[in-house]
Amino acid sequence: QVQLVQSGAEVKKPGASVKVSCKASGYTFTSYGISWVRQAPGQGLEWMGWISAYNGNTNYAQKLQGRVTMTTDTSTSTAYMELRSLRSDDTAVYYCARRIAAAGTQTGWFDPWGQGTLVTVSS
Amino acid sequence: SYELTQPPSVSVSPGQTARITCSGDALPKQYAYWYQQKPGQAPVLVIYKDSERPSGIPERFSGSSSGTTVTLTISGVQAEDEADYYCQSADSSGTFEVFGGGTKLTVL
Numbered sequence: 065q066v067q068l069v070q071s072g073a074e075v076k077k078p079g080a081s082v083k084v085s086c087k088a089s090g091y092t093f094t095s096y097g098i099s100w101v102r103q104a105p106g107q108g109l110e111w112m113g114w115i116s117a118y119n120g121n122t123n124y125a126q127k128l129q130g131r132v133t134m135t136t137d138t139s140t141s142t143a144y145m146e147l148r149s150l151r152s153d154d155t156a157v158y159y160c161a162r163r164i165a166a167a168g169t170q171t172g173w174f175d176p177w178g179q180g181t182l183v184t185v186s187s
Numbered sequence: 188s189y190e191l192t193q194p195p196s197v198s199v200s201p202g203q204t205a206r207i208t209c210s211g212d213a214l215p216k217q218y219a220y221w222y223q224q225k226p227g228q229a230p231v232l233v234i235y236k237d238s239e240r241p242s243g244i245p246e247r248f249s250g251s252s253s254g255t256t257v258t259l260t261i262s263g264v265q266a267e268d269e270a271d272y273y274c275q276s277a278d279s280s281g282t283f284e285v286f287g288g289g290t291k292l293t294v295l
Contacts, residue, residue, distance in 0.1 A: 099284070101230075108289040109222075109230065109273050125283065126188065159229055166218050166236055170281030173220040175241065177229040 066090040068160055068178035075184045076150050083146040084181045086160030093141035094118045097163035099174050100134060100145045102156040110156075114163050114172075115143065150185045157182050189213060189278035191287035198293040205261040207290045209274030212255055219257040220275045221250060223268075224289075230273065234259060261292070269294045 071085040086098060099114040113124035115134040122134050133146045143160055158181045161174035191211040199205040209219060219237050222230035232241055234250035237257060247262045257276075261268055274287040 101286075108271075109224075109275075109286040111275075111284045111286055114284075123282065161230075164235075169218065171217055171277040171284060173218075173232060173235045173275070174222075174230075175232040175235070177231070180229055 066162065066176055068162065068176060070158075070160060070178040070181045073182040073184070075186065077187055078151055078185055080150050080185075081146060081148040082150060082183050083144055084158050084160075084183070086143040086145070086178050088141045088143070088162065091162070093136075094138055097165070097172065098134070098136065098143040099161045099163040099172075100132075101159045101161060101174070101177075103159070103180075104153070104156040107156075112145070112158075117143065147183075150183075152185050155183065155185045189283065189285050191274055191276060191285055193272075193274060193287040193290045195288070196291045196293065198295055199264050200295045201266060202263055205264050205268070205292055207259045207261075207272050207274075207292065208256055209258070209276075209287045210256045211276060211285075211287075213279040214252065214255050214257055214276060216279055217277045217281065219250070219252065221259045222273045222275065223270045224273065225270045233272075264292075264294055266294050268292060 069087045094117045097114045097116045100112040115122045135144045161177040163172045165172040221234040224230040237252040238250040249260045273289045277284045
């Protein structure tokens with residue numbers, strides 16, 4: 065079955081960086097993209113961006129541009145999301161999800177999702 | 188930046204029909220998708236491309252679109268449907284994807 069398994073929880077100090085991994089299985093990794101979504105405690109979902117596992121092209125949310133980098137390793141079917149210059153309001157659960165493109169459009173949907181990785185930013 | 192607007196909460200009794208709306212200026216041009224999220228769990232896709240239902244999702248879940256509003260309808264609501272529901276779409280150019288603020292469905 066299609067599955068995404070994420071790395072474990074992280075605690076970071078303000079100003080540090082974090083890199084979360086997302087290992088895919090059960091499908092051809094390079095046929096889809098990987099999206100990243102975060103959810104602050106008690107808040108809604110926030111789209112962070114996505115990466116094409118086929119060619120590595122990326123599309124980041126404007127508010128995160130310059131601080132976020134998404135990459136993939138096709139040899140291990142793993143996607144990575146690195147966020148730099150962490151602040152307290154970056155504390156959230158970070159999810160990866162397989163991105164399925166809607167034919168004839170530039171958009172897509174997310175299915176399935178990883179289990180989430182809690183990143184806590186605290187001094 | 189582009190926004191999708193959902194009601195914060197909807198309440199229904201078991202067996203009734205719940206309707207959750209999502210409004211956005213680009214919805215006539217872009218597909219909408221719906222996710223269910225239960226406490227402590229990752230979101231689950233329940234509707235894609237406005238009205239398509241993934242395999243494994245009960246038939247009581249349906250989606251529709253009219254102008255700048257899309258609607259998730261849950262017919263014959265069950266206690267297990269109590270959750271947060273989020274719509275997702277994109278801006279008019281298709282460049283940036285966005286989520287609605289989420290709707291908490293309470294089954295009375």
